[in-house]
Amino acid sequence: MILRIDRWLAEMPPPSDPDPAGAKVVQELMGGKFGEMSTFLNYTFQSFNFRERKKARPFFDLISNIAAEEFGHIELVAAAINSMLTDDKSIPDELAMQQSPLLGLPGIPGNPHHYVNGGKGALPQDSRGLPWTGDNVFSSGDLLSDLVHNYFLETGARSGKLRVYEACDRPAARALTGYLLVRGGVHQVAYARAVENLTGADLSKLFPGPRVPSDAIKESRPYIEKGDHRRLYRFSPDDYRQLAAVFNGNHPETGEPLEVVDEDPSTRPEPVDLPAQTDVFAPGYAVEEIAEIAERLRQQAGL
Amino acid sequence: MILRIDRWLAEMPPPSDPDPAGAKVVQELMGGKFGEMSTFLNYTFQSFNFRERKKARPFFDLISNIAAEEFGHIELVAAAINSMLTDDKSIPDELAMQQSPLLGLPGIPGNPHHYVNGGKGALPQDSRGLPWTGDNVFSSGDLLSDLVHNYFLETGARSGKLRVYEACDRPAARALTGYLLVRGGVHQVAYARAVENLTGADLSKLFPGPRVPSDAIKESRPYIEKGDHRRLYRFSPDDYRQLAAVFNGNHPETGEPLEVVDEDPSTRPEPVDLPAQTDVFAPGYAVEEIAEIAERLRQQAGL
Amino acid sequence: MILRIDRWLAEMPPPSDPDPAGAKVVQELMGGKFGEMSTFLNYTFQSFNFRERKKARPFFDLISNIAAEEFGHIELVAAAINSMLTDDKSIPDELAMQQSPLLGLPGIPGNPHHYVNGGKGALPQDSRGLPWTGDNVFSSGDLLSDLVHNYFLETGARSGKLRVYEACDRPAARALTGYLLVRGGVHQVAYARAVENLTGADLSKLFPGPRVPSDAIKESRPYIEKGDHRRLYRFSPDDYRQLAAVFNGNHPETGEPLEVVDEDPSTRPEPVDLPAQTDVFAPGYAVEEIAEIAERLRQQAGL
Amino acid sequence: MILRIDRWLAEMPPPSDPDPAGAKVVQELMGGKFGEMSTFLNYTFQSFNFRERKKARPFFDLISNIAAEEFGHIELVAAAINSMLTDDKSIPDELAMQQSPLLGLPGIPGNPHHYVNGGKGALPQDSRGLPWTGDNVFSSGDLLSDLVHNYFLETGARSGKLRVYEACDRPAARALTGYLLVRGGVHQVAYARAVENLTGADLSKLFPGPRVPSDAIKESRPYIEKGDHRRLYRFSPDDYRQLAAVFNGNHPETGEPLEVVDEDPSTRPEPVDLPAQTDVFAPGYAVEEIAEIAERLRQQAGL
């Protein structure tokens, strides 16, 4: 089970010019085979299906805890996509329908579901517009196979993030990939270390993989300076403490010690509240009417 | 973002005789169009994409909070499937390969991925073995459309749970559906009430839908007696408090008042630790070796 | 546009013992690549997309008219599947939920969607339970390619019907395939003849294809004796008359003249009204209540 | 079974400048989850699977009859797409191949299947190019669930039509959406009224949903003035008369009485015959040769 907190794991800039073509590409980080839905749901299912948890708890705790962080990652990818689809110059309600406010969009190689179905919101799809599929989940029951898979999955994810970074220049896309590259890199290290601890192999020389140096990405550097590249946060009030037994030793690239830190949500930023988009009537055709209803309901509830 | 807690939302019985054919059917509640992955991810994406959160917060809080509960539901469905696939009479490791321990399974109309790919674990698939797909998510940006959808989704989900209940008699399947019918029923009420509060319509007479009376399911009754059919738990330390502004008034079937309760995870049961299944080498071919490695790692970490 | 008539194209026997495993196989004739949804929608889209209709009307009329007949075929396949899923010994309503009325079904290699999702009804799926997909439609714009495709499609369909016939012995399945083999055979001839008329080729020696003789199927013989194997019905009050310009000459197997006949729906049988299935609450948990409501509505409407 | 008539349900303008990017978006109304194939085939399967038709005939007649109208809607969507893909300045046949007549198309964010596979014709795909799938059909056997679904389906469809209207300005796209919004709105009312008649609930205040006022769409107004927004046509020579028992009372937005009218196909417009497109050799590389063959066949048949 989970508790949910209305915070983001990282700061995201406010919306800039809309970039629907870029938003389509960022969808790969959401619903692609190596996107955050895949990391989130792979580790979640592996934790659900883990047998002999007590005997092998350090490994169970590692997988379960990283799964929890990944939820925050799909949230951030969604935030970036929403931001890139937001247009502050949208037409006032009463004129919207007759002025073809979405007319320019078919000419842009974006994802038409963003404006026809999704209300300028993120979708569980990849950069082609294909839906994420459960066949992206690998949960073999065999711990070693699962860990090897997870290491590979994070390697593929790192490759995708690097290329999306190169293809999109909106501040939201850059902030997103800068952050995710650091955190995904930690997870890549974590699963490699788990494999090492389980088998005795030494995987250090596989890093970085792909062989792009860590400081190649400007937007990643603040997080590296903060130490986020060698740190796992424990996303639980009281559980998953044994992950520290697996996430141990030094970072394969920098040699610094890896560490586990208790997550303190109060240090995380509050979400940006995105403005209404009248051309897709989100959150509704008459936003102020919804606001009034909400206010009245609040008063009735004494809130 | 989320915090994760190693508890289950409801008690589940220990494994009984394996029932792979039943487990295949229970998968519909996991990865089917109306399964718990759909409810979880629909509400999650709707909350990610919610615009003008401050103005419409009671609705945002309702959707966000129910999403959080749904995570616990996919966890429970997985627990039931894992339980139904567990065979306590599995052959000891060293003989496993030569004695065709899985030989009987192809003759049973189960999901072959359960034993070939999934290590006798739950999969993000439906009862046909088809993977859950992102196209199951409806997130239109239009609040009213989303709420109407959610009411319909819960109606379809209730229908599926009733029929799975009728088709499976293993204790795990019965305990699961008995619990989910009550909780899904509350969500159905919650979205209907949200539609009512937003529009002024009166949907009370749509309940129950399908028109199967609430007390038809024996395993649901303890939860009804406890009041779980008229109660939303707030799955957050400090957020989503305004959901009480929408989840108000009386239950459409019983007339009792609806209420919001702060979730206290310490009252929830601890997960059942399922035994190794040597025939699919889960969690490994040599479980005790994994246990020793884990113990050594724990000691190194001072845990 | 269409007008719909509440008749079936052929007599279907009343339900016998349920055969969910057979019903799963018959689904191939509904939603398979060579099923009736494919023939219906291929010809429908080809007719929608037909350019220069006036110049090439005999071909347009042929394709459009066969499309119309195919609607009646998906209706018949659905009728057979519904019949094979009907169980007359279903448990009375008030006890249904507690007695696990669907308990036996998971042990049968049927399609679980038939009882979990579909209410013991036909689904747009194939025999594996996979949904029919629009990628089954071939509409190239090139008349010759479309006609060659249609000849091939009917060849594949004939093969499927023969094998479903061999695999299912319920009266509904046999009546269905007996009828469809004759009608599909006519469509196979029709498209071959259209190719011949367009190119001058002689395709007669391709019949029968597959090379199973026409009288191998007992249930087809009454329709052959009636002449249905050499006859196209014109399914329109006033249109598509020029199809007779293409559907001409003799039958490639028997040498008898092909002919076009105006359809007279009054000669077709009325549908069989299938009984409620209380275990899936179809059409509802309390059928008599629905009946009373319907009666009251009728009276209010003066019907 | 059906009879087919070579008329369109509404007037469509002749082709204007081609708009392949817009045509790609209009495909959502064809093969999208909420497109016309979905409405057509949902109601068609629900009617095929309807049990106890005699007892519940008003509901059976309503669903069956709306299904019949929906066939005309997929025909109209196809007409609009074909029109938007038609280019009157296409190159004469004999030069076509060497002059790269399709060269500009890859640079436009259209659906490549429109020119590579589909011969500039409509396809059973959505706006992403993904094929329509049978999993879009909901046919639960439970009448109330099916009706609630249908109300929701029409709500989603209305949302999609509004947004496609905003995104496309070609006359064909505007005429199409203007008409479909009115007719889809009637179906939305019809299913809401059916739910009301079955349960006693009052859903009037859910209209309009989404909350875009009916007169926001200029191209819809002529149909509203004609009364088409409060009228169901009975698409059958003699059947489905009891739908009037369910489609009763007043329109939830305007208060005008709902009414059932016998369809008279002779009042519907004849289809526009679209010109050949030589660059995709539709209907063939040598159109005049096809025309001559057709003429000769007609003469041989005495037509």
Next chain:
Amino acid sequence: MILRIDRWLAEMPPPSDPDPAGAKVVQELMGGKFGEMSTFLNYTFQSFNFRERKKARPFFDLISNIAAEEFGHIELVAAAINSMLTDDKSIPDELAMQQSPLLGLPGIPGNPHHYVNGGKGALPQDSRGLPWTGDNVFSSGDLLSDLVHNYFLETGARSGKLRVYEACDRPAARALTGYLLVRGGVHQVAYARAVENLTGADLSKLFPGPRVPSDAIKESRPYIEKGDHRRLYRFSPDDYRQLAAVFNGNHPETGEPLEVVDEDPSTRPEPVDLPAQTDVFAPGYAVEEIAEIAERLRQQAGL
């Protein structure tokens, strides 16, 4: 089993200006329903599943041998796509990440997987970006049905190649389609002849299909002049000799004799070695380091 040879079946020009939009369209010839993966894998599976090979060897040999040629076709399609995605002005490694080298690509209606996932390489996808699917394979076990299918498949493939030719003007695309049209045309003849030999029908007048004359494509003419339009190469050291018993008689269009020729790989051109693309770090972030490692390994191995 196969032996593989590092040669291409036809000459391909060196890379010119990149054309990602065109490369997306050429993917239809790779992963489309009528693409080369479909021809390759259809004939491969039919050969695997062929029963009574000895009795029917001429047909078995024909299908098996054409399958072998088709492998060379998917290789050529990949070569063309790789060429069209190659950009010789790519930025040197050390600056690549910070200069958004892929920034222009989202604005082009190409396939985002080409640069995000595929490293500017060919993918098993069609022109929509949808993956090739095993459901494209028809292997009925019935020889006549398989041969009719194969004739139709080649007809659809010829149509697709013609249209891709018209839509793309890069030298690689033109060279590819020019060659494939000739070779695919031979396969179309081969399967038609096999049907004729099996049934006695005369299909000559079906050629050309579509009815585009063979000399319409300039880039095909050199291969026609060389005789490649009437020749099957035997792609095996010693097997499949009986294909000459089926591939007999004259070419349906030109009347020239068909002939079987033993393949001599030494006459085929060597592949073009495409340059690294640093912006997608293919084949790696530091190409020279890979080259050094390779050189060292070669020396160690004495190569």
Next chain:
Amino acid sequence: MILRIDRWLAEMPPPSDPDPAGAKVVQELMGGKFGEMSTFLNYTFQSFNFRERKKARPFFDLISNIAAEEFGHIELVAAAINSMLTDDKSIPDELAMQQSPLLGLPGIPGNPHHYVNGGKGALPQDSRGLPWTGDNVFSSGDLLSDLVHNYFLETGARSGKLRVYEACDRPAARALTGYLLVRGGVHQVAYARAVENLTGADLSKLFPGPRVPSDAIKESRPYIEKGDHRRLYRFSPDDYRQLAAVFNGNHPETGEPLEVVDEDPSTRPEPVDLPAQTDVFAPGYAVEEIAEIAERLRQQAGL
């Protein structure tokens, strides 16, 4: 390009009792995510897309050559499935249709496409009946990522083979998995070694993975005794010689030296010719007629 040879890579026993339920499971080794189509087509596409082949040829040769062996593996999986579907007691032709020869099959949890569509032949599907999809191919352009993927792919494949071995006892299934486990194990070693040679990491301790000892499978032992577990065959007359530069050093489990051997097809066994199956008219309804036609064609061709 390839040359094809009509030999199998390994001996396969003649058909025994049919086992359609087992054949369904073996399909996972054909069309599953970790099946042989995936290994074959992953390596094939990676070799097509390989940039800077000359500089990195040892790696290019390794991948290209293993791809060539994998073709022989899909051929063997097909042979096993065909064998398991063969029934020697099939009914003579002239009576086949009327005696419901396939009647027993729907009651067995097999893949209905095996008898309805596939003529008792292998299909490009997995054990659920889902088609193989191009999205199973990973070809990132980045050599290190591709090699890590390939190591993981072979790990997943080994897991699947072990479990299929345990679930099926027909001689064909056992012979198949016994052989493939050894060969797949070599490929797993080969890709690990390539990663080691590229990075300097030491992956020896990852073997075996999963941690099932190599001699646990009786049917694998003859191949191990022969040395096949430490040997790559070079499947080319003259190319791919530099693979020996990468496939070097010792076997991680046994310490024996790895070696590269030139393939000699004449040492491989000839395929088993499977008998006709009259109930699915494979290869035709009248096999002897096909045989006579083939004989006549041979004589005409002087063969």
